[in-house]
Amino acid sequence: MKALDITVSPAPHCHSGARITGVSYNFILALIPAMAMGAYYYGFDAIRVIAASIASAMIAEALIQSVLRRPITIADGSAAVSGLLLALILPASVPLYLVVVANFIGIIVAKQCFGGLGANPLNPALVGWAVIRITKAWAGYLDFDLALINYETGFILQYPLAVLKAEGPAGIAHFGLMDLFLGKQAGGIGSSAILCLLVGGIYLVLRGTIRWEIPASFLLGVVVIAGIFWLRNSSNYASPIFHILAGNVMIGAFFLSTDNATSPVNRWGMVAFGFCCGAMTVVLRAWSVYPDGVIFACLLMSLFVPLLDKMKKKQLLPPAVSPVTPQAISESAEVRSAS
Amino acid sequence: MSLLSVFTKGMWKELPPFRLVLGLCPTLAVTKSAETGLGMGLAVIFVLACSNVLVSSLRNVIPRKVRIASYMVIIASFVVLVELASQAYFYSIYESLGIFIPLIVVNCIILGRAEAFASRNGVIASALDGLGIGLGFTLSLTVLGAIREILGEGTFFGAQVMWSSFRPFTFMVEAPGAFICLGILLAVMNSFSKTQQS
């Protein structure tokens, strides 16, 4: 395989022991609380969507890899993670064929066509979601207010961000910030479980699976830009705390934007990436026609990653975490096993 | 090269959008439905065949230094002809193709065939070449348009073909759907011709 043009600090290197499989299973482990929360509130429907999504992502990966005569790598769990992430940002009532189409497009078009894991410029789960969202006839299934109308969960089943978009800050007064924090809000299967995601995200940071720079600067970006809006005109824009606790910000900061292949490799690149994601999120929430902007913000900023990688070329990173992409890890593992 | 192979090479060996990867702008823009794809293709066949014939019959008259300018005038005249005719007789197609009819002038297939083939070959061969390449272009556009229309609208030439509860995958008739669909077709054709060669 042709060598990738990646930014690596000078030798000698110290292998962190991270494998793609390990990264993937850490991700899945960290998402278990959020999954459990979704299953608790939405019951069998949520489990159905999660199962279908993981299965279709893995089938898509196996299928396209066998067609392209590449080694089949569904056992490394990366396809399962992207299927799981997609399921967690969808509402529980979504039809299964939609999940399957989103995963097939995400895995085949956005991941394998670009060369597979590590070479994909965009996160496959997010591409899958975006395709559904911009398909006019299907976008209604992603409207949380409509999608969750038949559920009985014991809290207000109005999507807070849609209310904010329609009525302004006056409409969101009845959403208790504590309820939002505990995950008692309408939203995706897992993306509304803010506390669970926070716990999972901190676990990932402590394990060194993801680096703290991206989530921290993501949240900072949301707070700063939402704060500017709020301080200038608090009757038109919601408070920064609300912006952090509502919608996809938490899952975006810890799980969607931190995908190794679609985020920068150096520290200041990561900070800029995270901050811009957060800033873009608030801007999209305030001015676009979509209630939430996290996913489009992550997709947009992923396109800038090659540029951000150039920000600072050579830099020694702490050896606790491998600074290179999973692709390079697997390559170095191959080299090691070959020698 | 026999006249038959001059005609048939446009169907596969030099199939414009897929094998030569020429003329992609209209290929992406007007294939929202099979009908517009076919309409565009027919317009291109007419312009291509006529300009090839004219360029080939004038090939000994036109001085080399002004040949591109002369070809452009000839091509542009035929395009205006097509535009007026479609406006007068096929208004619905004229509306859906819009700006892309005048843009046939700058479609690189047409100038490419005038320069590469018609300026060096006889009238009959040039006519066949124009017809063949144009037919290949039309077929490609119609196929691409049909795929996008069936998935994106659930119809084929305006007639319902999918089951009644089908929720159309409108992504396919939007711009990104065009790129993805074209890319997949290109990949399939490349792998097909690779297996043929080996």
Place this chain on the structure above:
Amino acid sequence: MKEATQMIVVLVLICTLCGIALSGFREMTAERIENQILINVQGPGVKRVLEGSQNDLIADRKKIKIDGQEILLFMGKKEGKPWAIAYETLGKGFGGDIKVMVGYDIDNDKLTGIQIVSHKETPGVGSKVTEDPYTQRFSGIDIDLEAAPGKRLAKKIDAISGATYSSKGVYEAIGKSLELYIKIKKQDLTK
């Protein structure tokens, strides 16, 4: 020198011949194209605002001159008698000119309705002015011929929130249309 002359002669000849051929073809198709545009662009709007007419609206069009300005007038007839007229005026919207077809009931001095013929407003926002819920608000409003310009409509129509410029463009067109209507009323329409 000979080469240069040849170049010029050939290019001029080709251009001239192409020009002649094209202008000939244009002459040939001009009438058909005008008809097609009338049927496909203005036709649907005219049919809506002059609903209930029994004649062929496109065929019964005529050009009249008001203050040196040429207007294409569509006339609706019931039992052979003209009852309503419609014509197009321009207003400046957010994205460009908005062309509005306004229909008048000439017996009762009423608006029969308006239709937007063409516009360049923002899809989903300004384009709301072209939709039925908005255009229907203008149907059946009385016109006060005596009132000052800008106050001739008997009922005030609210703008669409978020589409202020587009709504203003439509009002502007209707205002111009009303001024013309007063002048047209003074002419003999049966001719």
